Amino acid sequence: MKKFTCVQDIGDLKIALSEAFEIKKDRFKYVELGRNKTLLMIFFNASLRTRLSTQKAATNLGMNVIVLDINQGAWKLETERGVIMDGDRPEHILEAIPVMGCYCDIIGVRAFAQFESRDFDYQETIINQFIQYSGRPVFSMEAATRHPLQSFADLITIEEYKKTPRPKVVLTWAPHPKALPQAVPNSFAEWMNATDYDFVITHPKGYELDPSFVGNAKVEYDQMKAFEGADFIYAKNWAAYSGDNYGKVLSTDREWTVGEKQMAVTNNAYFMHCLPVRRNMIVTDDVIECAQSIVIPEAANREISATVVIKRLLEGLE
Ligand code: AN0
Ligand code: CP
Numbered sequence: 113m114k115k116f117t118c119v120q121d122i123g124d125l126k127i128a129l130s131e132a133f134e135i136k137k138d139r140f141k142y143v144e145l146g147r148n149k150t151l152l153m154i155f156f157n158a159s160l161r162t163r164l165s166t167q168k169a170a171t172n173l174g175m176n177v178i179v180l181d182i183n184q185g186a187w188k189l190e191t192e193r194g195v196i197m198d199g200d201r202p203e204h205i206l207e208a209i210p211v212m213g214c215y216c217d218i219i220g221v222r223a224f225a226q227f228e229s230r231d232f233d234y235q236e237t238i239i240n241q242f243i244q245y246s247g248r249p250v251f252s253m254e255a256a257t258r259h260p261l262q263s264f265a266d267l268i269t270i271e272e273y274k275k276t277p278r279p280k281v282v283l284t285w286a287p288h289p290k291a292l293p294q295a296v297p298n299s300f301a302e303w304m305n306a307t308d309y310d311f312v313i314t315h316p317k318g319y320e321l322d323p324s325f326v327g328n329a330k331v332e333y334d335q336m337k338a339f340e341g342a343d344f345i346y347a348k349n350w351a352a353y354s355g356d357n358y359g360k361v362l363s364t365d366r367e368w369t370v371g372e373k374q375m376a377v378t379n380n381a382y383f384m385h386c387l388p389v390r391r392n393m394i395v396t397d398d399v400i401e402c403a404q405s406i407v408i409p410e411a412a413n414r415e416i417s418a419t420v421v422i423k424r425l426l427e428g429l430e
Contacts, residue, residue: 113249113424114249115243115250116251116260117250117251117260118258118260122424129267132416135416135419135420135423136416139415139419142172142426143172145173145427146173146426149217149218150176151176151217151219151220152177152180152216152220153180153220153222154180154212154242156222156224157222157224159222160388161386161414162222162414163179165261166261166422169416169419170418170422173419173422173423188201191205191238191241206241206245209242210247212246217248218249218429219246221239221252221253222253222254223256224255224256224293227293227358232256234322237256239256249428249429251421251422251425254293255295256293257295257322258295258299258302259386260299261414261421262386262414263296263299264420265413268413269413272409280309280310280379281311281312281342282338282339282344283300283346284370285314285348285349286347286348287363287364287366288394289361289364289393291351293351294322294353297321297348298325299325300348302327305327305329311329312331312332313329314332314335314338315333316333317333318352318354318363320353335367335368339377340377340378341377341378342379344381345374345378346384347395348385348394349393349394369394370399381404382405383407385400385407387407387410387411389407
């Protein structure tokens with residue numbers, strides 16, 4: 113594998129899942145693979161899980177790891193070509209990227225949507241520059257439109273907990289005070305659409321995702337109706353995608369907060385969320401603490417998805 117930014121990059125999901133379960137049984141099985149190889153993790157945004165689980169994954173594979181927070185201790189980077197650099201950004205990303213590539217074998221990048229321009233975000237301008245100019249295999253640690261390490265961990269988790277071959281999985285929008293990217297829901301939809309699960313998306317009007325991510329999913333505007341008979345509830349907030357509302361918060365209606373009322377109409381569904389989660393905005397204390405909440409094992413699987421992905425990238429090195 114040469115890069116990992118979307119579901120297509122991982123190829124056959126059954127093979128990827130069997131590799132994940134093999135690694136879960138013995139996470140140090142490939143500890144020789146990364147000897148004397150260096151992973152560079154670049155963060156343009158904050159992180160708890162991605163930072164820890166990806167570093168752990170790289171050490172499972174015997175690698176050395178360097179972590180750089182662009183906004184803490186590095187030069188501020190200009191990202192647009194042609195800009196006269198007389199402002200507060202002393203370095204251009206077009207030099208910074210190839211320099212970073214000199215010190216490592218593989219690069220992980222976290223660069224969220226900035227909500228200034230939908231085109232800039234949806235063209236994946238930042239991570240694509242890393243792919244183009246670093247000379248190294250690059251993987252996404254959440255880019256502008258997708259969070260594939262999260263979605264892969266979500267898939268592993270559903271496979272572990274499902275009781276029927278084709279579970280009903282519901283992605284629900286839930287309220288949040290600040291504008292959040294569409295990367296997690298886009299990516300979750302992309303991965304669910306690559307399975308044969310019964311996949312439903314529910315959100316208030318105005319929160320339609322990019323149709324290319326929605327694909328063949330059923331969209332149901334009535335949250336209670338969507339939840340009926342569900343085996344998995346996957347909650348997430350996102351800001352609007354459509355037109356002039358791109359990046360805006362249109363609603364903070366707490367009727368959409370996942371609580372016992374909604375969970376009662378499901379098929380005793382498991383509750384999932386990528387975390388971090390705002391309690392009593394996205395989900396009530398009672399639901400996130402209940403026996404059916406699998407947010408912690410879901411987060412634990414981030415180590416597994418990252419180990420599979422970095423292993424594949426190591427195997428693809430020339
Ligand atoms: C981020 C998001 O919604 O994309 C990261 C989630 C993994 N969440 C926040 O910024 C709160
Ligand atoms: N789920 C996730 O990616 O969490 P962090 O933002 O803490 O890395």
